[in-house]
Amino acid sequence: MSKYVRFTFECTRPEITPFAGLAELNAYRRKLCELQLIGMDSNAIGFGNLSTREEATCNFYITGSATGGKSELTSADCVRVVAYDFERNWLRYEGSAIPSSESLTHAAVYESDRKAGAVIHCHDLKLWAALLDQIPTSSNSVKPGTREMAHEVMRLFRVTDVHRRRILVMAGHKGGIITFGRNFEDAFTVLVDARRESSTCVDSAFHQRTPARDERSVS
Numbered sequence: 001m002s003k004y005v006r007f008t009f010e011c012t013r014p015e016i017t018p019f020a021g022l023a024e025l026n027a028y029r030r031k032l033c034e035l036q037l038i039g040m041d042s043n044a045i046g047f048g049n050l051s052t053r054e055e056a057t058c059n060f061y062i063t064g065s066a067t068g069g070k071s072e073l074t075s076a077d078c079v080r081v082v083a084y085d086f087e088r089n090w091l092r093y094e095g096s097a098i099p100s101s102e103s104l105t106h107a108a109v110y111e112s113d114r115k116a117g118a119v120i121h122c123h124d125l126k127l128w129a130a131l132l133d134q135i136p137t138s139s140n141s142v143k144p145g146t147r148e149m150a151h152e153v154m155r156l157f158r159v160t161d162v163h164r165r166r167i168l169v170m171a172g173h174k175g176g177i178i179t180f181g182r183n184f185e186d187a188f189t190v191l192v193d194a195r196r197e198s199s200t201c202v203d204s205a206f207h208q209r210t211p212a213r214d215e216r217s218v219s
C-alpha cells in the first residue's frame with residue numbers, strides 16, 4: 001500500500017471496463033503533463049490526479065496512485081470509486097490500481113457540487129503562492145489526502161464562493177490546487193484562466209512597485 005494513501009479501502013472487483021470519460025481524461029492529463037502541473041517530481045514521486053463522475057451517480061473514476069510517470073493511462077491505471085465514508089476514512093472501489101491518495105478530496109467536491117463532472121488536482125507553486133488566502137483556501141493545518149481535507153473542502157463550499165469560482169488552494173499542501181467543472185474542459189479552463197490572471201496581476205504589481213526610469217533617477 002502506498003504510504004501516501006491515508007485512508008483504508010476495500011476492493012470489490014479487481015478490474016474495471018474502459019469507461020466513457022477515459023479518452024477525455026487522457027487528453028487533459030496530457031495537457032497538464034505538458035505544463036508540468038502533474039507528473040513526477042525529482043524524487044520520482046507522482047503528483048496530481050484527475051477524476052470524472054460516472055453520469056448521474058455518486059460514483060467516480062479516478063487515476064490510480066503512482067501513475068504520475070505514465071504518459072497514457074488505461075482503465076487498469078484508474079479505479080471506479082463506488083462508496084466512501086469520510087467519518088470512517090474509508091472507500092470502496094473497483095479496479096486493479098490503488099485509488100489516488102486524494103480520492104476522498106475529490107469525493108468531497110462531487111458531494112458538494114452535484115453539477116461537478118470532473119475534478120483536477122495539480123501542483124503549481126507559482127499559482128499556489130499567488131492565490132493563497134486570496135481565493136477559497138483550506139486551512140494550513142489540514143494535510144492532503146485526509147478526511148479532514150474532505151471536511152475542509154465541504155466547509156469551503158458552505159462558507160465561501162468556491163462553488164462559483166470552481167478553484168481552491170490547499171494551504172497545507174504546497175503547490176496544491178483543485179479545480180472542477182461540468183467536464184475536464186471546464187475544470188482545465190478554470191485552471192488556465194487562473195494562471196493567466198495571476199501572472200497578469202503579478203506583472204502589474206511588479207510594474208507598480210518598480211519606479212519609472214525618471215523617478216528612479218531622482219535621489
Ligand SMILES: [Zn+2]
Nearest residue numbers: 047048144176
Ligand atoms: Zn498533491
